[in-house]
Amino acid sequence: MDDILSESNCFKRWFYKYLCKGLYPSIFGAISFGYIGIPTNIQEMIRRQLPEGWRSYLLELLNLEQWFTLLLGLAVLGVVWGGVGSHLRTSLIKKHYEKVKEENRRVKECKGRLKQEIDSKVVNCYDFFSYYLHNNYFSKLGLSIDERVSLYRLDLDLFVCVGRYSDNEEYKQRPSRVYSRNEGCIAKVWQRGVYQDVIPFDPSLDLEGWVSYNVEKHSFDEETVRQINMKSRAFLGIRIQNSKQETIAVLIFESINDNGLKFSKIQKSVNTVEKNNLCHLFESLESHMPNLQIARAEGF
Structure with a gap:
């Protein structure tokens, strides 16, 4: 990706680079949706795996309903990030491929013309x-x-x-x-x-x-x-x-x-x-x- 984005300005290169890293947000989104969709008793069992001190501290920051709302929002963001990033990455690779293909066509055209002139003994x-x-x-x-x-x-x-x-x-x-x-x-x-x-x-x-x-x-x-x-x-x-x-x-x-x-x-x-x-x-x-x-x- 660094080679593909080398001609972009610094901000655009940074933005595209991190937007294309959609694998981890997608995984996070999938896990979050999975957690939200499982039965309540299993959710409670998973939460109990956290140290009691952590659970108390987190509940002081937000109540359980607010944490679920935040988790849902982050899950949606992760899935959207992953989808858009994947689409952008594919688009950039395709665009770069077309550019390389065009450059190769030009080189082949030049080589073809050179060969034709050499074959005719006049260059x-x-x-x-x-x-x-x-x-x-x-x-x-x-x-x-x-x-x-x-x-x-x-x-x-x-x-x-x-x-x-x-x-x-x-x-x-x-x-x-x-x-x-x-x-x-x-x-x-x-x-x-x-x-x-x-x-x-x-x-x-x-x-x-x-x-x-x-x-x-x-x-x-x-x-x-x-x-x-x-x-x-x-x-x-x-x-x-x-x-x-x-x-x-x-x-x-x-x-x-x-x-x-x-x-x-x-x-x-x-x-x-x-x-x-x-x-x-x-x-x-x-x-x-x-x-x-x-x-x-x-x-x-």
């Missing part, structure tokens, strides 16, 4: 990774037209964009330049593993402040910053490493709004399993991706 890696980013992150996380997700591969100390998606056609264009691992928020991601930042300056109102912030905080040169097409205010980058703990790629989420990215939700989505999936995809497609080292050796 458009950029289109494939862009399609993967759309299905596994952009759509799943409910990102808007103001957001973008990009995947950069490390090659000769340079990061090359190998996939990008946004619902905004202007932001989804494939970049023509490569990025140094010592420049921009990519550098922070490469160094730290995870990096997030929210720029306090709105470029539509204070372009100079936005430019200065990027130059000082992210080590960009001013000319490069001014040429950036998507002037983002919120960033989240996650490093992808192989089994040798070598950085092979970084995943960058961006938004032009300062509150456009749900950082914790994104990090939960890009978990260890998902990082391994990306790593395996890179290894499978390595021979189909452009290689700067080979290009340099050939004189390009």
Whole structure:
């Protein structure tokens, strides 16, 4: 249940967690109804099993009729709690199953497309990774037209964009330049593993402040910053490493709004399993991706 409720807020997670623990209330309700329904002489015999001091003390608090009324109320509460909890637990498990089923369908769809392209000996890696980013992150996380997700591969100390998606056609264009691992928020991601930042300056109102912030905080040169097409205010980058703990790629989420990215939700989505999936995809497609080292050796 903890995994199923991991994306809920603290109060909802606590409420659902305890509501789903309906087994003990159900047992208590069944026993209470059983006690209320048995003959009076047997009830008295059961009560006599309690120490006399306890019986006297309890009767000082409430008379026998009031205790029966309280027991009946608790029995009803226990049965209702158990029934609602059981129904909620089943509903949550079913919902989680459907979610996992949909995720598996998307992965199978991606694998099917990859196999089809490999079988045809033609693999458009950029289109494939862009399609993967759309299905596994952009759509799943409910990102808007103001957001973008990009995947950069490390090659000769340079990061090359190998996939990008946004619902905004202007932001989804494939970049023509490569990025140094010592420049921009990519550098922070490469160094730290995870990096997030929210720029306090709105470029539509204070372009100079936005430019200065990027130059000082992210080590960009001013000319490069001014040429950036998507002037983002919120960033989240996650490093992808192989089994040798070598950085092979970084995943960058961006938004032009300062509150456009749900950082914790994104990090939960890009978990260890998902990082391994990306790593395996890179290894499978390595021979189909452009290689700067080979290009340099050939004189390009």
